[in-house]
Amino acid sequence: MNALTKDSQKAAARVGLTSDEIVITGGKPLKGTIQVRGAKNLVTKAMVAALLGETPSELRGVPDISDVQVVRGLLEVYGVRVTSPSTGELHFDTANVEKAHFAEIDAHAGASRIPILFCGPLLHRLGEARIPDLGGCRIGDRPIDFHLDALRAFGAVVDKTYEGIYITAPNGLKGANIELPYPSVGATEQVLLTAVRAEGTTELKNAAIEPEIMDLIAILQKMGAIISVEPNRVILIEGVDRLEGYRHSALFDRNEVASWASAALVTHGDIFVEGARQSEMMTFLNVFRKVGGAFDVHDNGIRFWHPGGDLKPVTIETDVHPGFMTDWQQPLIVALTQAHGVSIVHETVYENRFGFTEALNEMGANIVVHATGLPNHPRRVARRDFEQAATITGPTPLHGAALHVPDLRGGFSHLIAALSAEGESTISNIGIISRGYEHIIEKLAALGADFVYEG
Numbered sequence: 001m002n003a004l005t006k007d008s009q010k011a012a013a014r015v016g017l018t019s020d021e022i023v024i025t026g027g028k029p030l031k032g033t034i035q036v037r038g039a040k041n042l043v044t045k046a047m048v049a050a051l052l053g054e055t056p057s058e059l060r061g062v063p064d065i066s067d068v069q070v071v072r073g074l075l076e077v078y079g080v081r082v083t084s085p086s087t088g089e090l091h092f093d094t095a096n097v098e099k100a101h102f103a104e105i106d107a108h109a110g111a112s113r114i115p116i117l118f119c120g121p122l123l124h125r126l127g128e129a130r131i132p133d134l135g136g137c138r139i140g141d142r143p144i145d146f147h148l149d150a151l152r153a154f155g156a157v158v159d160k161t162y163e164g165i166y167i168t169a170p171n172g173l174k175g176a177n178i179e180l181p182y183p184s185v186g187a188t189e190q191v192l193l194t195a196v197r198a199e200g201t202t203e204l205k206n207a208a209i210e211p212e213i214m215d216l217i218a219i220l221q222k223m224g225a226i227i228s229v230e231p232n233r234v235i236l237i238e239g240v241d242r243l244e245g246y247r248h249s250a251l252f253d254r255n256e257v258a259s260w261a262s263a264a265l266v267t268h269g270d271i272f273v274e275g276a277r278q279s280e281m282m283t284f285l286n287v288f289r290k291v292g293g294a295f296d297v298h299d300n301g302i303r304f305w306h307p308g309g310d311l312k313p314v315t316i317e318t319d320v321h322p323g324f325m326t327d328w329q330q331p332l333i334v335a336l337t338q339a340h341g342v343s344i345v346h347e348t349v350y351e352n353r354f355g356f357t358e359a360l361n362e363m364g365a366n367i368v369v370h371a372t373g374l375p376n377h378p379r380r381v382a383r384r385d386f387e388q389a390a391t392i393t394g395p396t397p398l399h400g401a402a403l404h405v406p407d408l409r410g411g412f413s414h415l416i417a418a419l420s421a422e423g424e425s426t427i428s429n430i431g432i433i434s435r436g437y438e439h440i441i442e443k444l445a446a447l448g449a450d451f452v453y454e455g
């Protein structure tokens with residue numbers, strides 16, 4: 001078995017997990033109710049936005065995940081007082097931001113991708129930004145060229161001699177015309193968080209329009225920003241002189257919902273996911289139904305279950321919103337190993353997101369990864385230069401194995417593969433899963449999973 005990584009152990013420690021290993025006995029359907037709170041991919045950005053407010057902010061629906069703890073630690077380094085008056089609620093007081101102690105940022109290096117989004121807010125509040133090295137899932141190169149090009153367009157000067165990034169804006173930040181080469185989620189957020197207080201108007205073309213970005217725009221509007229989302233991925237931002245704090249309840253985590261839905265399917269289970277909403281899940285729900293899963297939408301959540309009968313193969317292309325999200329393909333592929341026939345997943349967002357399938361093959365799956373994609377296959381999404389494809393031939397019974405979590409969604413996939421497999425599996429490095437899944441051990445217990453976790 002591979003050695004446990006420091007990243008995983010640190011992530012586990014941040015949310016109070018004391019062991020980085022779980023032993024699962026598979027074959028028991030997951031049944032019961034779990035609650036999904038705010039999205040990792042919105043909450044962490046909402047926390048960054050609080051830095052822009054001259055008055056305090058309040059955020060509700062905050063999940064207890066390690067990425068939130070990383071951003072909380074950084075906010076404290078940057079002079080923000082963060083308190084948690086009740087479970088799932090964070091308050092941010094920015095009165096002392098001018099006393100930021102940059103020397104301590106290295107303790108937060110390599111833990112998450114969010115630090116890059118502090119550039120604009122820090123430049124506005126302090127005139128300079130020191131950003132530690134980024135972390136996040138290793139599922140491709142994950143360059144930050146769009147971010148840095150956008151910041152330069154606003155007038156920022158980027159210095160890379162510092163270990164990490166050091167940015168200043170000697171002549172202030174001015175509105176800019178920016179066209180992204182690809183509708184990057186992070187780069188769109190970078191532009192929003194910088195343009196809201198820049199002087200003049202910013203036009204962003206080819207912007208990402210994921211629901212988490214719309215929720216961030218709602219937060220910024222509450223703070224006093226003027227942002228209009230125009231047709232064809234254009235966003236216009238009129239800079240303002242001052243922003244106030246906000247009060248907001250975070251959008252639910254779409255990725256966690258899709259993960260538990262896949263868990264219900266692959267274990268022949270029945271899971272009610274409290275907090276899930278239909279409108280943001282429509283693309284996923286269509287695919288879930290085509291594979292043979294059943295769901296029922298309630299006012300306070302969505303029930304997902306395996307209705308019996310054979311699962312059917314599907315062809316999916318991951319894409320930007322409103323397409324099928326890349327973060328959903330990893331858990332769904334576990335269910336596709338049980339479909340009768342050949343499924344194809346074209347991964348068009350990242351260049352290396354099928355690493356987790358090697359372990360599934362060791363467990364008995366039949367998955368072939370085509371490192372340069374499947375060029376002649378008819379497609380809806382235009383082919384990208386680096387893309388990969390996976391063909392999954394099923395059904396293949398899975399058996400237990402020793403698994404090592406490679407990344408966040410891959411880790412969840414390994415968990416549910418083990419839960420559906422015959423026999424025992426030992427999964428190490430599970431701290432990485434706590435980056436994006438709240439109370440994973442407690443939720444597995446609530447759903448009746450058979451496991452031993454000595455934490």
Ligand SMILES: CC(=O)N[C@H]1[C@@H](OP(=O)(O)OP(=O)(O)OC[C@H]2O[C@@H](n3ccc(=O)[nH]c3=O)[C@H](O)[C@@H]2O)O[C@H](CO)[C@@H](O)[C@@H]1O
Nearest residue numbers: 041142143144145146147182184185186187326327349350
């Ligand atoms: C914390 C967070 O919100 N993470 C999400 C965010 O990641 P993240 O914001 O990092 O993803 P992006 O949308 O920026 O990346 C998409 C593609 O653009 C490329 N790219 C991006 C920026 C850049 O400067 N240069 C560049 O080439 C990336 O390598 C990738 O191939 O959106 C992804 C796509 O929905 C999700 O999978 C992640 O869960």
Ligand SMILES: C=C(OP(=O)(O)O)C(=O)O
Nearest residue numbers: 113136137327408409436
């Ligand atoms: C890729 C993901 O996250 P991050 O961008 O934080 O690495 C994810 O949530 O699946």
